Amino acid sequence: MTIRFNVKKKMKVATATLLLCSVATGALAQDAIRVISHRQPALEFYTQQMVEALPEGRVTVELMPIDKQLELASITMSSESDAIDVLYLNDSSFRRFAANGWLEPIDDLWEKYRGEYDLDDFPKSVIDAVSYDGKIYAMPILTNTQLFFYRKDLLEEAGIEPPQTMEDYMAAASQLDSARMAGTIMSLKPVDAALNESHWYMNAIGDGWFDENWKPIFNNAAGVEAITKLKEMTENAPRGFTAHANDESTINLQQGLAAMGLQWFTRAAAMDNAEQSRVVGQIEWVAPPGGGARTANDGFAISAFSSADREEMFKMLAQAASKESMREGAQFAMPPRLSVLENTELAAQYRWYPAARAALESGKAFPAMPDFNDVGEIVTRHILRAVTGEAEVQEALDQAAAETEELLASRGYYN
Structure with a gap:
């Protein structure tokens, strides 16, 4: 099309x-x-x-x-x-x-x-x-591309292997979460950061964003499960995660305030910057558990x-x-x-x-549509409603899907 x-x-x-x-x-x-x-x-x-x-x-x-x-x-x-x-x-x-x-x-x-x-x-x-x-x-x-950053020293001390699945990740984050250190970073500041984080969950747990005809599928059962898991994971995130993007999450990792999480390749060098980081040599990387993180x-x-x-x-x-x-x-x-x-x-x-x-x-790129950034403004607004408890996950995603379909119809995506 x-x-x-x-x-x-x-x-x-x-x-x-x-x-x-x-x-x-x-x-x-x-x-x-x-x-x-x-x-x-x-x-x-x-x-x-x-x-x-x-x-x-x-x-x-x-x-x-x-x-x-x-x-x-x-x-x-x-x-x-x-x-x-x-x-x-x-x-x-x-x-x-x-x-x-x-x-x-x-x-x-x-x-x-x-x-x-x-x-x-x-x-x-x-x-x-x-x-x-x-x-x-x-x-x-x-x-x-987005990588999975993790504290090798902390995982080894706790007897935890680097996560390979989303279930591994959730279990490790929960085990390492404490009053002193968050189990994981989470970047949910609208629009780009929240869309990146959601994109990972939608691919690793859900069925992606759209079907072959650009109809939203992110509100199906798998999509609801994906955002439900994202919501559960926020229990292990630093305070203020809905206002965190790349800079805030990088600092949380550098300062030892979080044990792991999803972050861009371009932030990896900052972990070994002795002038900024307290965790030099302690961070390691693997591909994001479950695959499907943004490239x-x-x-x-x-x-x-x-x-x-x-x-x-x-x-x-x-x-x-x-x-x-x-x-x-x-x-x-x-x-x-x-x-x-x-x-x-x-x-x-x-x-x-x-x-x-x-x-x-x-990894997976964003859907190849010119209007996905506009879709992201809609979707992330409703995902955050679900994450913060303002709406049930299914209700929030259904509303996001309806608004997305209306937008795409107005721009000629459907015959």
Whole structure:
């Protein structure tokens, strides 16, 4: 199913002005491949790899804050201009661009160059994250996944094995919970943090969020069980968990105020930061028990309106995302290639890499719909009503499902 969305006409009016400004800067060579991207260290590295993949002068790169980059891309592509050839997209903006028909599918090139660039080295969860409506639209560049953090010393002292199932996790959290230390962190601040935590439960215990026709299923019996277990787990969480997101949960782990829990890969290094952490060397990681925790992937896509050679652009992206490139880029962000995550030198330097590999294989991205963030605002509001006892779990999820279905119907998801 392909969903298309209207872009405000005033954005199209502004297109010519913006494009003229770009040309006036003299940044573009007449026949160069124009790449636009968010500016941050990892993306600076990978866009430089694109520049070096082709002869000098063939690639120009413009780096800017992400809001400006997405605004420029939206304006340019809604007018069907060929002024942009390749663009960076995060996992949420990617779906909107793909749904609007602004991106070039690359399945044929992926298959053609599968062997040359070892594209099977990307796990299925990563490929799924850069796919929409059954087609691949972007080259994966950065990946992030949620890991299960736990205090190895405390588990060993209590005779507890690292949790492999949600039942193991609940039992361990309950056993370790005390007045001095919470059994687990929980990040239930709306919207993103609460949606991430709920996503794990909905996949590990429930049946996921939607059926194949985008009808909500998170309020079925398995979904009710999932949120009931989440509610039970909050008994072992720190006070104020409904206002906790990544920062608060990271601090609780660093300061020894919680024994374990779900957290992002990018927070792993903070556990061994001697200037901030009281638990240096004591935290270990495994894939989240039960699987299904969130994976997020960013990449570079080819504009559907580009007049440049699409095969040349694909090879440029594939070279930037090669094993060799990603081994070097691992210093900036987690590479999505399994072979790089398995690299023994990286595993020795970054203790959490082996767990990240396992988490990527068992993880799941958010549903591939452009409107899932809007759905998340609805769902997390009602999940928190259930968790805090304002409503029964079934009642809260039924209300969330009804509001979600109404929203999606208004946006053309159902015939």
